[in-house]
Amino acid sequence: MSRPVPAVFGSVFHAEMPVIAFQNGAWQPVEWQSSQDLTLAPGAHALHYGSECFEGLKAFRQADGKIVMFRPTANIARMQQSADILHLPKPEAEAFLDALIELVKRAADEIPDAPAALYLRPTLIGTDPIIGKAGAPSDTALLYILASPVGDYFKVGSPVKILVETENIRCAPHMGRVKCGGNYASAMPWVLKAKAEYGASQVLFCPNGDVQETGASNFILINGNELITKPLTDEFLHGVTRDSVLTVAKDLGYKVTERNFTVSELKAAIENGAEAVLTGTAAVISPVTSFIFEGQEVEVKSQERGNALRKAITDIQFGLAEDKYGWLVEVC
Ligand SMILES: *Cc1c(COP(=O)(O)O)cnc(C)c1O
Numbered sequence: 265m266s267r268p269v270p271a272v273f274g275s276v277f278h279a280e281m282p283v284i285a286f287q288n289g290a291w292q293p294v295e296w297q298s299s300q301d302l303t304l305a306p307g308a309h310a311l312h313y314g315s316e317c318f319e320g321l322k323a324f325r326q327a328d329g330k331i332v333m334f335r336p337t338a339n340i341a342r343m344q345q346s347a348d349i350l351h352l353p354k355p356e357a358e359a360f361l362d363a364l365i366e367l368v369k370r371a372a373d374e375i376p377d378a379p380a381a382l383y384l385r386p387t388l389i390g391t392d393p394i395i396g397k398a399g400a401p402s403d404t405a406l407l408y409i410l411a412s413p414v415g416d417y418f419k420v421g422s423p424v425k426i427l428v429e430t431e432n433i434r435c436a437p438h439m440g441r442v443k444c445g446g447n448y449a450s451a452m453p454w455v456l457k458a459k460a461e462y463g464a465s466q467v468l469f470c471p472n473g474d475v476q477e478t479g480a481s482n483f484i485l486i487n488g489n490e491l492i493t494k495p496l497t498d499e500f501l502h503g504v505t506r507d508s509v510l511t512v513a514k515d516l517g518y519k520v521t522e523r524n525f526t527v528s529e530l531k532a533a534i535e536n537g538a539e540a541v542l543t544g545t546a547a548v549i550s551p552v553t554s555f556i557f558e559g560q561e562v563e564v565k566s567q568e569r570g571n572a573l574r575k576a577i578t579d580i581q582f583g584l585a586e587d588k589y590g591w592l593v594e595v596c
Pocket residue numbers: 320443477478479480481482501502503504505506543544545546
């Protein structure tokens with residue numbers, strides 16, 4: 265049976281979604297609702313004061329027909345951390361995982377074959393209908409999960425041109441670890457400017473020359489046999505893919521170094537033949553094809569190691585390589 269892959273990423277949703285409400289100081293039992301609309305008070309806290317965070321993870325149909333999710337407990341832990349920093353009620357891990365599993369089971373027939381997948385988008389919003397709470401957290405919240413069949417986000421051979429930005433920051437430094445819409449709104453002017461002025465696909469944020477991440481993905485420099493990436497700080501999002509790539513790379517014999525590095529070090533390495541990749545759930549790994557440093561484009565000569573690392577991860581996801589780290593959760 266062939267299942268359709270929607271042309272636009274994230275534009276088609278499974279008909280229903282699990283919704284878990286936080287009311288009267290407690291998480292309530294899950295309810296299943298239509299994913300077509302959501303009833304909210306126009307004064308809802310999330311709509312006015314940004315009490316919103318989200319997650320992104322995937323479920324896959326493997327060659328033998330089994331359906332698996334990739335590292336859902338890492339995403340649950342990260343949403344708990346985002347909730348903590350945003351002063352939203354912290355989702356309960358067990359009910360959250362149960363809702364994910366049930367959703368993937370219900371949507372199983374809609375999951376396209378490899379290399380496509382089912383993208384899952386848990387969303388947590390503050391719902392107090394009180395616009396006077398500008399400086400106070402929401403006492404009520406909703407956690408709901410969208411499921412969206414998606415094609416392969418990654419297109420072999422398509423250019424990944426990165427604008428290196430040293431003046432503007434992606435988001436307020438203390439918010440970097442939070443996966444929230446507010447940070448995307450904050451990065452939007454620089455992302456649009458990079459597209460319009462340079463045809464760049466992403467902006468690499470490097471405040472004062474410190475290489476951090478792009479608007480939606482982490483950044484790893486592959487210099488010969490060494491992977492170099494920024495150590496985990498509050499300023500950027502701690503990606504599950506970043507962690508997976510570093511783990512797999514170590515096993516493949518790479519040296520993995522988590523340390524700060526500068527734009528001038530990056531530029532010198534690229535000019536000397538180093539590779540660089542972006543990591544994130546949607547595309548897994550996107551090898552960079554060129555950088556723009558102060559208006560000057562520098563080609564990245566090779567994407568070979570990045571592509572091999574990408575395959576090492578997707579082989580685990582699609583059941584073509586052993587899941588030796590216990591990353592897969594079997595759904596059905
Ligand atoms: C989601 C996200 C990433 C990638 O995280 P993964 O867990 O690998 O998908 C990186 N940076 C930002 C800003 C993000 O929002």
